[in-house]
Amino acid sequence: MNSVPITLQVQKALRLHIGIFGCRNAGKSSLINRLTNQELSIVSDVPGTTTDPVEKACELHPIGPVVLIDTAGIDDTGALGAERVRKSLGVLSWMDLALLVIDAATGITAADQKLLKDIRELGTPAVVVFNQADRVPEGTAERMASDFSAAEKIPAVACSAKLGTGIEAVRAAIVKAVEAGWEPDQLLVSGLIPEGRTAILVVPIDFGAPKGRLIPPQVQSIRELLDQKSRCLVVLETQVADAISELKVPPAIVITDSQAVKRVAAQVPPEIPLTTFSILMARSKSDLAELARGAAVLPELKPGDPVLICETCSHNPQGEDIGRVKIPNWLAKNAGGPMKITVAVSKDFPTDLRPYRVVIQCGGCMVTRRHMLARLRECRKQGIPMTNYGIAISHLQGVLERTLSPFPEALEAWRESKAARSDAA
Template sequence: MADQRTPISQRLHIAFFGRRNAGKSSLINALSRQAVSLVSDVPGTTTDPVRRPMELHPLGPVVLIDTAGLDDEGELGRLRVARSLEILDQTDLAVLAVPAGEEPGEADERLVQELKRRGTPAVGAVTKADMDPEGAARQAALLSGRFGFPFCACSSEAEAGVAALRQRIVAAAPVDQAEVPLLADLVRPGDLILLVVPIDSGAPRGRLILPQVQAIREVLDAGAIAVTARDSELPGALQALGRRPALVVTDSQVFGPVSRLVPPEVPLTSFSILMARHKGDLAELVRGASAIDSLRPGDRVLIAETCTHHQQKDDIGTVKIPRLLRQRAGGDLDFEWAHGRDMPADLGRYKLIVHCGGCMVNRQLMLSRIRRAQAAGVPIVNYGVCIAYLNGILPRALTPFPELGGTAGRGAP
């Protein structure tokens, strides 16, 4: 099925929030037409976020996220609530479930205030509306005025109510969440785009990594020509092409040698820098690079990766970048690592945050992390920006983006 082939990171993230037993899981099951989430009358049935990829016409591929009750109790309950609220960092659209005949609680009120603070679009559902359809409709109207976003009365048992919620979600969904391309806007029909893809022991057997596949697809969709070569075959590839590439995109790990091989008049960048624009805020990550020169021995540096891949002998996040930063700082640094969707609560402890390209998470999560770093006053860069800066080639790596200080023009045919 097409919806199963779209990566989670490229889907609209729709998260369902509410108190225990508010009917969140039942709504998700009804929307997806599958028993995705465990449903029970026992409060607190959902303990950890549950994700369900699906197609939601006309939005296309989405992921529905079920969360634990916002009013969970006890020490473990508080941890579950914290985990639910962390989902806000990756939420493109929130759905607040309030049971028919019940007043919103303090947890609901706090959630709404946080949604407004973040500017996250939201819709509401008065659940279990089959118990009192007229009363649920009146309640939905009142809550719409109270919270400032639309509520609808619905029951997971009634198709009409589910259809109404689906329409509310479609109408409220942010339309620009996927409009930042990887490189499609940098390519013209007929352009020759050279992609430099190292193959090492950490590469998945028989596959390329997601940014490489995405880049090839966007080049082809633009009516251009994608040529892929390993870094070891780059000299031969450049000689065999017969014409100058309009753009060279390389893996950040071989930025230095590739920049020496590619003629200076040819625009050059990396998959990671393209991902910084596609998933986050490239300008802010470029600004953060200048903090690298202020690092001193003993400074604390956070290296954050959104995937949990098996670390290799010369791993980029645990070996290569720390080695380069130690050399620049002139001594040892205090490195800490964050993996997956977890980030330390207190970012103010760090002198610098170095983030991966974020290919495994959605844009909302990357923007949330950048905003958190800004709020803490901590500079943040990503792998590609960091490596290009340390190699002294960041201006050249920004050549496709002259507004950010790129130094070369566009390659001629």
């Protein structure tokens, strides 16, 4: 977890992400501009105008704040074109909703069919838009849309992004698809402590802490605890023992920054549940049990083993950066020598994971749950274990059983996976 302060960017992670896909010149960028009533995207009759995924945070009436992602045409050709297509398809894997824009005058292409297949496989809610209705005889695009939706069971509408006709139907279809299929991020602390009890949150104010601010999981935890009428006591790592002893009723849980977990664990009596913000993030953004299962490979790592460390947002690495310095150092200490570390910083997940023994993923506070689940799915597909920063740090500090204990399913997954690996060895 890096110390990126809570900003509009963070709220962006909690917004609905809508990807606009389709062939070159289908009118994807024109549709974005119509939907938002702004000139957000460059429109031109030169095929391939949009070359990279471009995110625009905006208000989409009546849904509210969303992020629209304009993408490059899925029918692009040549080596560069193929790379653009790969990027567009990569974006699809973590979208909350996909809009497939089809030029009604051209009809459905092989590239559209391939995208529809991917949409089905991923289970992404989708709306198909037959655009450029003004370029075909009246009623044709509408008929194409209703035939398509009857045959494919995917909502479809017709419009002309150029003239602005049918845009309300596109909007209504988006709203309907969102209502039916959006999977929002899970809450961080929900279900962890009963109403009215106290949670102690441990927030080290060290070199890595942002000036004058708290980081997103800390802010979110405070807000959720207050929402559920629980109390929270926010303390420094040096104040944990005193805070516990001053409470009349012991805290229902202690939640600490991962990097202080060993020092905090030493101050918290074993009967008081303890976990970390990063583990809560793993639960909220991904599948905690599967990430715990993935961690079972960590005790087997040997010096020189290839390890992929993934971060989903760029930030200015600081001296003691967690992904570049601390985790590699702890891994080296545990294994008796340094690993071969690769750090990938991008929303775009590396395609070939097979060279690595394990993927250690950041908390993903800047991206959606769907995004993190897409990464986990890709690791599963390629047979590479994935874990996350919080789980890895707890393991490397020797306290993972303790920090997973509030989550019995994840604890069981970690134990089972470790046992299965040692049986197989």
